[in-house]
Amino acid sequence: MSRPFESEVRQDFERARQHGFLADVRAIFARRSRNLIPYHEVRQRVAPEGESYRGVQTVPLSQIVGSMDRFQDFNREFFPRQRFTAGRWQNVDRAYYQDIHLPPVQLYKVGDVYFVKDGNHRVSVARERGQEFIDAEVIEGHIRAPFYANMAANELLLQAEYAEFLRRTDIDRLRPDHDIRPSALGRYDEIWTHIEGHCDWLSAIRHEPVAYRDAVVDWYEHVYCPIIEVARKRGLTERFPQQTEADLYLWVMRHRHAIEREQGHDIGPAPAARDYAETAQSPSPVDRLTGVLRGLLALPERIIHRNDG
16 A cells, blocks of 8 residues: 655655755855764864753754764755665655644754754755744753854864863953964864963962963963064064964964974074064965865865764
C-alpha cells in the first residue's frame, strides 16, 4: 500500500536538493562557504559564562546557522546535501501534508544565532516550504561578543575566540577602548600566552603573586600599547593594510623573542617595534598575488566527522 502524498514529498525533497546544489555552486563562485557551522567548533573556542532556559519561542529560520551533529547533511540554508537523509526528510514533509502537528525543534542560542540540537530535518523542510519562523525550545549560552547570522564561518569562529579572550582577561571591562582583534584563528591563544608570561614576570620582580586582572592591565599599558604606538608612528599600519594592529603586535613580539634569543637579553617592546619597523618589508605585488592565489586554491573548511544518528 503506497503512502499518501508520496509523489509530492519525493518532488519536494528533490527540489530541496536542487536548491542546495545551486546554492553551493553559487557559493563556490563567490568564494564564500555555505557550510553549516558545527557547534563543537564554537564550543571548543569559547566557554559560555552561563546558560538560561528560554522555553518555547518563535525563532527566525534565517538565524539558525549550525548544528550539533548533522552539519554535513545540510548547507547553510538547511537544504539537504545527502541523499540518505531522504527518508526522514520526507517523513517530516509528509506530516505537513497530513496536518500532523510536530513538536518544537530544540535549539542552542549563542548571541543572535542558533544551533540545532534536535530537529534538523524539521528546519530543512520548513526552509524548503518558505517558512520564516519555527517554534523552538531554546537554551541560551551567554558570551560577551555578539554573533550575527550574516557572519561567515571563519568570522563567527574568530568571534568565539574573541569572546573567550574577553572571558579570560576581562579586558572589555578593564580597558573598554581596547581594539585587540587578530585576523586569523588561534592568535588569541598566542596573546594569552604573552599575558601569562607577563604575569609570571611581574610576580618574580614583585616577589609576590600578581592577580591576572592586574597583569592584564600592566601588559596592555606597558607591552601592547607601546608596540602599537610605534607601529602607528613608523607607518607599519599603512605598509600592511591587510593586517590588524593585533597582527602587527604579534609580528613584533615574535621579532622581539628572536632578537632576545640571539643577544641573550631583553630589549623591551618599544625598541623591538622600532627595530622591526626598520627591517620589515611591505609585501611585493608578487607576494600579494601569491596570497590571493593561495586563498583561491584553499580547500573548503575541513569536515570533522559525521554523526548519522
